[in-house]
Amino acid sequence: MPQPPYVLVLFYSRHGSVAEMAKYIARGINKAGSVEAKIRQVPDVSDTTKIATPPLPDDGAPYCTLEELADCSGLAIGSPSYFGSMAAPLKHFIDQTSTLWLTGQLIDKPACGFTSASTMHGGQEQCLHSMMTPLLHHGMVWLGLPYKNKELISTAAGGTPYGASHLANSTSETSLTNDEKALCEAQGKRIAEMAAKLKK
Numbered sequence: 001m002p003q004p005p006y007v008l009v010l011f012y013s014r015h016g017s018v019a020e021m022a023k024y025i026a027r028g029i030n031k032a033g034s035v036e037a038k039i040r041q042v043p044d045v046s047d048t049t050k051i052a053t054p055p056l057p058d059d060g061a062p063y064c065t066l067e068e069l070a071d072c073s074g075l076a077i078g079s080p081s082y083f084g085s086m087a088a089p090l091k092h093f094i095d096q097t098s099t100l101w102l103t104g105q106l107i108d109k110p111a112c113g114f115t116s117a118s119t120m121h122g123g124q125e126q127c128l129h130s131m132m133t134p135l136l137h138h139g140m141v142w143l144g145l146p147y148k149n150k151e152l153i154s155t156a157a158g159g160t161p162y163g164a165s166h167l168a169n170s171t172s173e174t175s176l177t178n179d180e181k182a183l184c185e186a187q188g189k190r191i192a193e194m195a196a197k198l199k200k
């Protein structure tokens with residue numbers, strides 16, 4: 001039976017901030033009404049050796065399969081900012097997508113990014129760009145956040161025109177400001193609308 005179209009909200013989160021953002025992105029997608037949100041995470045990677053991933057995560061969203069990525073109508077991808085770049089577990093997942101690249105399964109689908117970082121100028125924008133690069137290789141259409149979202153002007157924490165962000169201040173700070181929540185929802189709404197427009 002064919003599945004209803006969905007935007008995949010795919011993330012890695014160690015301490016919960018990016019997971020919290022994913023909920024608001026999904027809320028924006030679902031509010032748009034045209035496609036559903038499907039929330040998935042990627043497993044952690046081991047420091048030293050390849051370990052078997054347990055089939056189900058201890059908490060949060062199920063682990064993403066390559067089929068779920070291939071079949072999405074759009075992708076919202078999120079990672080903590082680690083040294084100004086996406087975290088290794090997310091990059092590890094992306095590095096397993098060669099078959100999708102070879103078959104062009106993500107071409108012309110919209111994508112956007114979201115990130116959380118503990119410092120204001122510690123590389124939020126750079127991390128968003130690091131997620132954009134491989135998705136451009138896949139032929140996806142990258143969406144930022146336009147300044148018609150007034151929270152981009154008013155925010156005193158996270159929020160960038162390149163994608164939603166959260167200023168966590170400490171590793172355990174997962175609560176988003178109202179502006180950050182609004183920008184996550186706006187990003188979800190925008191990718192849902194673009195997914196509906198671009199659907200073949």
Ligand SMILES: Cc1cc2nc3c(=O)[nH]c(=O)nc-3n(C[C@H](O)[C@H](O)[C@H](O)COP(=O)(O)O)c2cc1C
Pocket residue numbers: 012013014015016017018019079080081082083084085116117118119120121122123168170171172
């Ligand atoms: C290995 C590592 C590298 C990090 N690098 C940065 C960084 O470059 N800039 C920054 O602002 N925060 C950095 N942080 C902080 C995380 O980005 C921040 O705590 C984030 O909110 C964690 O997201 P999570 O709660 O979803 O795991 C780093 C944290 C770790 C563990």
